[in-house]
Amino acid sequence: MADVARAAGVSQQTVSRVANGLPNVNEQTRQRVQAAMQELGFRPSYAGRSLRDGRYHSVGLCINDVTKFGNLSMIDGIASAAREHNCAITLVEMSKTEEFSLAEATRRMAALPVDGIIIGMSRMAPDFETFDPLPGIGTVIVTMYAHPRVTTVDSDHYGCSLLLMDHLFKLGHGQIRYIGGPSFSVDEQFRRAGWQDALERKHIEPAEPLEGDWSANSGYEAGRYLAEHDRTMTAIYAANDQMANGAIAALRDSGLRVPEDVSVVGVDDSLDDFVAHNELTTVRFDLHQRGREVFEHAVPEAGTAGKTVAIRIPGQLIVRHSTAAPRA
Amino acid sequence: MADVARAAGVSQQTVSRVANGLPNVNEQTRQRVQAAMQELGFRPSYAGRSLRDGRYHSVGLCINDVTKFGNLSMIDGIASAAREHNCAITLVEMSKTEEFSLAEATRRMAALPVDGIIIGMSRMAPDFETFDPLPGIGTVIVTMYAHPRVTTVDSDHYGCSLLLMDHLFKLGHGQIRYIGGPSFSVDEQFRRAGWQDALERKHIEPAEPLEGDWSANSGYEAGRYLAEHDRTMTAIYAANDQMANGAIAALRDSGLRVPEDVSVVGVDDSLDDFVAHNELTTVRFDLHQRGREVFEHAVPEAGTAGKTVAIRIPGQLIVRHSTAAPRA
DNA sequence: AATAGGTATGTTAACGTACTCATAACACAA
DNA sequence: TTGTGTTATGAGTACGTTAACATACCTATT
Secondary structure, eight states: OHHHHHHHTSOHHHHHHHHTTOSOOOHHHHHHHHHHHHHHTOOOOHHHHHHHHSOOSEEEEEESOTTSHHHHHHHHHHHHHHHHTTOEEEEEEOOSSSOOOHHHHHHHHHTSSOSEEEEEOSBOOTTTTTOOOOTTSEEEEESSSOOSSSEEEEEOTTHHHHHHHHHHHHHTOOSOEEEEOOTTBHHHHHHHHHHHHHHHHTTOOOOOOEEOOSSHHHHHHHHHHHHHHOTTOOEEEESSHHHHHHHHHHHHHTTOOTTTTOEEEOSSOOOTTTSTTOOOBEEEOOHHHHHHHHHHHHSOOTTTOOOOOEEEEOOEEEOOSSOOOOOO | OHHHHHHHTSOHHHHHHHHTTOSOOOHHHHHHHHHHHHHHTOOOOHHHHHHHHSOOSEEEEEESOTTSHHHHHHHHHHHHHHHHTTOEEEEEEOOSSSOOOHHHHHHHHHTSSOSEEEEEOSBOOTTTTTOOOOTTSEEEEESSSOOSSSEEEEEOTTHHHHHHHHHHHHHTOOSOEEEEOOTTBHHHHHHHHHHHHHHHHTTOOOOOOEEOOSSHHHHHHHHHHHHHHOTTOOEEEESSHHHHHHHHHHHHHTTOOTTTTOEEEOSSOOOTTTSTTOOOBEEEOOHHHHHHHHHHHHSOOTTTOOOOOEEEEOOEEEOOSSOOOOOO
16 A cells, blocks of 8 residues: 555555545546556555454354255355345354364354354254353354353244144144154254144154154155054154155155155255255245344344344245145 | 553563464463453454464355355365365355456455455356456466466366266267256356267267256256157256256156166266155266365465466266166 | 573564544635 | 635554564573
């Protein structure tokens, strides 16, 4: 910047004014400075600016595995919210093997150019209870668990189960079999709790839940098992669409029709790109809204700052043709 | 930092030494400083550090739509390469609507804390030919097109077609129908060129290619059309697995067996999570290797810097059970 | 006793920016 | 003429860090 100033025969301050498009610069001077900038290939220094005004215009996002559907949708939602605020995302992917703790994640993120910290907690962190956010920087954890000192935001992974169960109950189903994700997953824990509570509210003893790994193949195996072992089954709730899709394939391979013999529902509404004529009844989450909530609590504009809240964004039931009334 | 120094009764420099774990600090002093840091909640300033040593430890990534398979895999691959170098990713998602130009993308990225710039060019930019990278910062474009002044890296979207066509030729197929992605897509352009060249090398006039939008539904429609209009067809090459999956469903709905009546191949190896018993013959790309190449050319370590290259990373043929010899 | 080599610590400077305040020139009204 | 306001520009400063150099002291060797 000093070089540009010298080349244009003005002060550094005038260069700054031109660079930022501020008023009160003579038109001739402006052109002279711009020519000098061009000449010297001047680019304002991000570090200098940030040091000066204390903002980075970027929000930190720490997740463990980019490719999981939940995390991908997180990036997408936050990216669009960030763009609306003219912000970038500073992404750190934690090693998949390494032990994940909130303290460690926070420590890593705090060393980066971020105005706020977002941590995706897809499995319970060992230090969740005791965790204290760093003072002076907005912190949001994306998870269903509430925390007394940190704002948490998530899609409502409990409520989605209630929506689906209610839909199945209204069709006339009683017992509903459950195919869950891996038990360490927070999403799984809440989706499953919703299933269980919904049944218990109707005084139905929940039948043994099955555990998959979110993949279609694991859903297939579970579906196969149920088709062979549960003759009275009329409905399956798979905790995501991928497993639901696998379960449907298994039922059909076992000679059962969907939905005439067995109804199947999933969660996420993630099949459209992969499966033709997607007929699965599911719950769709508004991931952009979640992204916006997460972003705005992590980087509070003047005034928004403040107390710890726990935000749960409801999903929307999408009824297609994988559900019907049970056989008489 | 000055506050910490005052509280601990030492100089700023000593605080710096403690913060960075440098030697030559008395054990007692170290503890005193650390106590003061704890007390005051000291965190080193990213801006100060960057200003001092001119590095950001982050690489910029500019893409248009996070959710597309190609872009997601880009994030994943680069994230793992970045982590190996103890780097973060500064992600900017360009508006999906806004006109995309390399100059604009570069301008945006250059204003961020990045040691290198990576631009995903999934469709041809209007200024590709005339584009000049900013001097002083490593720039890589992820695309199949080569550029005289910029390093470009991509999975080999041309070669994958040759692999698949060769596989089908060896099984005894002649004419092979093509279901492509949208024609503005760079990946599509090269996959299609590979299909066409492979046929022409065998002196087979390529039959009219069909255009989809990468989704399973578009593959279904194309498959349906082919089943009805091409009685002699023995093989379909769909430019991604999702469309291939749709095409297979269409063929079966039309009473054709896969692979007995028609062989089908795709690209990406992306179905595993979504489809049980995935039987599709396809090409898998090593996205982590691509990520590593991209990263290392964007942020050249001392010595690696230099000339413009064009790197094409070959895919690997995965033969499953959607392909067989044609009917006699 | 003088010198050399190590260890612990402090001082200075520079990285690039933009705010605040000061100054200068000029126009216009009283 | 004097005062008042506007516009264009410059000077000074502070943001937080760390390399390089300087100093002080202590120990071991000659």
